[in-house]
Amino acid sequence: MSDHEHHDPGFIRKYVFSVDHKVIGIQYTVTSLLFLLFGFGLMMIMRAQLAYPQGDFSFLERIFGEAGFVGGAMLPEFYNQLGAMHGTIMVFLGVVPLAVGGFGNYVMPLQIGAPDMAFPKLNMASYWVYLPGGLIMLSSFFVEGGAAQYGWTAYPPLANTQPEYLGQTLWLVGMVFLITSSLLGSVNFIVTIVQLRVKGLSFFRLPFFVWAQFITSFLLLLAFPPLEAAGVMQLMDRVAGTSFFMPDGLVIGGRPANVAGGGNPLLWQHLFWFLAHPEVYVLILPALGIVGEVIANNTRKPLWGYRSLVYSVIFLGFMSFIVWAHHMFMTGMGQTLSIFFQTTTMIISIPSVIILTALILSLWGGSIRFNVPMLFALSFLPMFGIGGLTGLPLGLAASDIQLHDTYYVIGHFHFVVAPGTLMALFAGIYYWYPKATGRMMNEMLGKLHWIGTLVFLNGVFIPMFVQGLAGVSRRLYDQTWYEHGKEVQNWTVASSWSAWLLGIAQIPFILNFFLSLRAGKKVGENPWHATTLEWAAPSPPPHGNFTSEPVVYRGPYEYSVPGDSEDYSPQFVQKA
């Protein structure tokens, strides 16, 4: 961050314990990008074991030591730690903080013309609860027994079977921090969007991105408390001898378990998925918002069906609360419940189809610029499409019988979150980087990053559908134990190599991100010739954001308005 001017508040208040939404947004962005890189690193190690289950990993043993390896072989418990922590880190420390904490914090107040968030100190608190939560998670790798190793879903009784290991306890404590952080953030977002919109900015003039953040905040606010409660209950099961999730008559490792009993393991699943399904939409909605902004800007025409987009997002948010048990079709659920959850699951696909259709139709009749943000946003569309479509066989209980808990599921949700959401988040970084830094990112490096990412992401995840259809269970340390796993082992190898190449494909991005801070082309307020309010502020915006308070005169995407001299009519410019 080279070109910030130095004045009154002093370094600590300005860059560390800052209450400025832009600084907090950048803190969130940088922190979550580092966590994403770390979580990706864990996965690249897992991919070594998956591709070469009997391989000699002495080079990894030298790094990680005896806790994870014996004689060059990776231990299953280490593999399980990598898996559980990869999921946790990517979702709770990477994507959500980047999409909401990063982009939401930085862009949303600017887009509504506000000088800051409604509660700046709460905003600061949110980051400073998030960071310790993340550090607690990381620290769990260094305790005896290592980090949590029961999957990111942490199903009891398994998650309670080794109370002597601190890893899972730290995981739960970390989760409580992260959830608290999200709750603080979401209240702030809602109040800010309701209260701090600038004059003239009615709800139906809000940029689609703001709508997406608005609904996302409600999801976080309403869905996280049950998981926080569940997390505390599991914590009590571990440290205080309660048995919320532990039934009677357990015999673990040949010995009767020392628990009071009377609990129910399925209760955890209900509480967990009551959060974790809306959570999926927390991951997707901000991404859809970003894609909407980038597409409108680079087609130079209004988004198709703005109102139906908004209504769809609201409906999606509502529906996301009543589909959770489709994660539990195989728990022995009765007919009535399964019919209900299959029906809601099919219903929720409708607004998703409408949104995707609207975004695709928005391209028709445009004058499409293929810059780096647009390439990422365009790639999002088919990738998210694959993610959504492959959800169908999982959403119907009958077809789920064969595919549940196989690699098909992993392929499905990764297509939603990785080639889907992550592509959109990259689009957002390239799109708003000039606003945040006053400089453009390099176009050539950006395109290199885009093509590598697109190709190798598909290389990683398409094989998983083949593995899943073949019946390979997820979370297997060595799938060649099974005959049907052996048959598709080649696909696993291809997936692993794609993952490693995907890592290499991120190098241009990392270089670009840092080098452009100094070497990027300097830009003015509105380099993309965009219409929304963040482009009325200087790049980067000063404390308080706008040099004079903007007024909004029109909708968010007035591009190519007939009779105007320019092909964009910003919200903040009064027509003569």
Add this chain to the structure above:
Amino acid sequence: MDFTLLDGLMPKDISTHGYQIDRLLEYLHWFMLLIFIGWAIFLTYTLVKFRARQGHKASYDEIKAKPSKYAEIFVVAFELVLLVGLAVPTFAYVRTDFPGKDKNPVEIRVVAEQFQWNMHYPGEDGVFGKTRPDLVASDNLVGLDLSDPAAGDDFVVPTMHVPVDRPVVLQLSSKDVIHSFFIPVMRVKQDVIPGMSIPMWFEATETGEYQIACAQLCGNNHFRMSAQFYVDTEKDYAAFLAENAPGGDDEEEEEEEEDE
């Protein structure tokens, strides 16, 4: 059935009900493929036709997208038909349509534990002996109460044998954590949850040797929590029962497959 899209990708199906699941998967994947190709064509055409270039201007007006309305109605109608016509009836059949006594089903209790499957057969009398968790020991893996007269002819083995062309009813339970009982070729999967006993049924149509897999993460050795699964002819099945029936002394048929 003329399955083409998923043939070769899925394991073979040796169950009586599996064709219903495979059919649903087949229709779904054709549908997905169709939509995806539709999108891809539209996307490619649009990106070429409306690329920014000299003399080309974006139009402000929204296109009237009748086709998209039709496409959405098609999607909704298709999902509705699959849901009501195939998915719900199939799941109901698999989950609730248990074979009656007249079909003479084979009954087996499956007791899962980290990291093995224990198959508890009721023996000649067809009645399961009582089990108690406090009786579980290394030589009594399911905690069989031998003071119960019904327990005398019960036996427990680490592999599953079932006869071909005869329905099988399983009662699934777990001693410790959640497992998931999955036989890919049989198109069955059921979570096994401690504290619950969950019934499940299937009927095999082909003899052979296959594998039971665990589908739910259950600990370090989850990856090798498999069991051999044999579909026998009636004759072979009878031989299996006779071979394992406890003779003079009751409990010699325990597995040796302890933690290696």
